[in-house]
Amino acid sequence: MQPRNMSMSGVVDLAAVKAAGEAKQKAEKARADAARTGGAPAPTRLVFDVDEAGFQQDVLQRSTEVPVVIDFWAEWCEPCKQLGPILERLAGEYAGRFVLAKIDVDANQMLFQQFGVQGIPAVFAVVAGQPVPLFQGAAPEAQIRQVLDQLVQAAEQQFGIVGAPVQDDAGAEGAEAAAQQPATPYDSALAAAHEALDAGDLAGAVQAYKNVLADDPANTEAQLGLAQAELLSRVQGADPQQVRKTAADNPADPAAQIAAADLDLVGGHVEDAFGRLVDTVRRTVGEDREAARLHLLELFEVIGADDPRVVSARGALARVLF
Numbered sequence: 001m002q003p004r005n006m007s008m009s010g011v012v013d014l015a016a017v018k019a020a021g022e023a024k025q026k027a028e029k030a031r032a033d034a035a036r037t038g039g040a041p042a043p044t045r046l047v048f049d050v051d052e053a054g055f056q057q058d059v060l061q062r063s064t065e066v067p068v069v070i071d072f073w074a075e076w077c078e079p080c081k082q083l084g085p086i087l088e089r090l091a092g093e094y095a096g097r098f099v100l101a102k103i104d105v106d107a108n109q110m111l112f113q114q115f116g117v118q119g120i121p122a123v124f125a126v127v128a129g130q131p132v133p134l135f136q137g138a139a140p141e142a143q144i145r146q147v148l149d150q151l152v153q154a155a156e157q158q159f160g161i162v163g164a165p166v167q168d169d170a171g172a173e174g175a176e177a178a179a180q181q182p183a184t185p186y187d188s189a190l191a192a193a194h195e196a197l198d199a200g201d202l203a204g205a206v207q208a209y210k211n212v213l214a215d216d217p218a219n220t221e222a223q224l225g226l227a228q229a230e231l232l233s234r235v236q237g238a239d240p241q242q243v244r245k246t247a248a249d250n251p252a253d254p255a256a257q258i259a260a261a262d263l264d265l266v267g268g269h270v271e272d273a274f275g276r277l278v279d280t281v282r283r284t285v286g287e288d289r290e291a292a293r294l295h296l297l298e299l300f301e302v303i304g305a306d307d308p309r310v311v312s313a314r315g316a317l318a319r320v321l322f
Contacts, residue, residue, distance in 0.1 A: 047100045158308060227301045228302055247260035274309065
């Protein structure tokens with residue numbers, strides 16, 4: 001049985017990967033439909049107020065489909081009154097590439113504190129559930145546009161989140177149903193594989209993911225799941241203290257460093273795992289170097305090619321090799 005602390009929580013979320021992929025498909029379908037009909041429906045609900053009770057649904061869940069820009073403001077704040085209308089106008093102009101959530105800090109002190117806001121106006125974004133600080137103060141419109149352009153570009157490149165025209169509440173349910181993609185023949189198999197992984201049945205999870213990949217080699221969700229299951233299988237039963245001691249005593253031994261890197265990754269220390277193997281590649285030559293390099297590439301697959309941590313580590317690896 002898999003120990004309870006042997007988890008991929010905080011490393012990569014398969015559900016988020018699947019949600020991001022589905023969100024991208026929906027957005028692309030909405031854009032294609034708009035092109036066929038000569039234009040998209042006039043977007044509404046691009047700007048909305050958010051409180052603590054609605055934050056989970058209105059911001060975190062929505063951020064898997066479209067970047068959510070947050071404007072922290074207060075009635076007594078004069079710079080807020082200057083910045084707010086600019087953000088609201090740009091939300092309409094960007095037509096669904098982001099949505100604007102307005103949070104009154106006086107009424108929502110908990111959110112104000114959770115984001116670590118030092119003063120207002122303050123503007124953050126949430127993309128795929130991840131908070132991103134943007135800027136503070138009533139910035140010039142040209143600067144705001146530049147920040148927003150970078151935000152929507154990063155959301156698409158790193159998470160596949162492209163946004164889509166937002167309709168009013170009356171039409172939203174119908175539009176979502178129209179855009180819903182049909183179930184794939186692998187959904188039940190993937191669900192069974194995920195359940196096996198969560199239950200600690202690593203052998204069963206590995207086989208289930210391999211079954212999906214045998215018929216659909218490009219299935220990203222199955223690729224990630226298989227990489228996770230195989231990683232957990234490698235560290236199952238390992239003595240973390242002994243593994244780390246062996247790695248410390250043998251800095252140029254690729255097998256020792258690989259074992260420690262696996263533990264780092266399972267523990268959520270992604271940068272440490274990558275850095276350890278990049279250093280091993282730097283220290284070694286020949287077959288030892290190749291073993292460390294190939295294992296690092298395998299760990300990249302566990303996290304996903306578009307993750308910023310993977311992008312950074314790939315750059316570090318390239319500098320060592322070339």
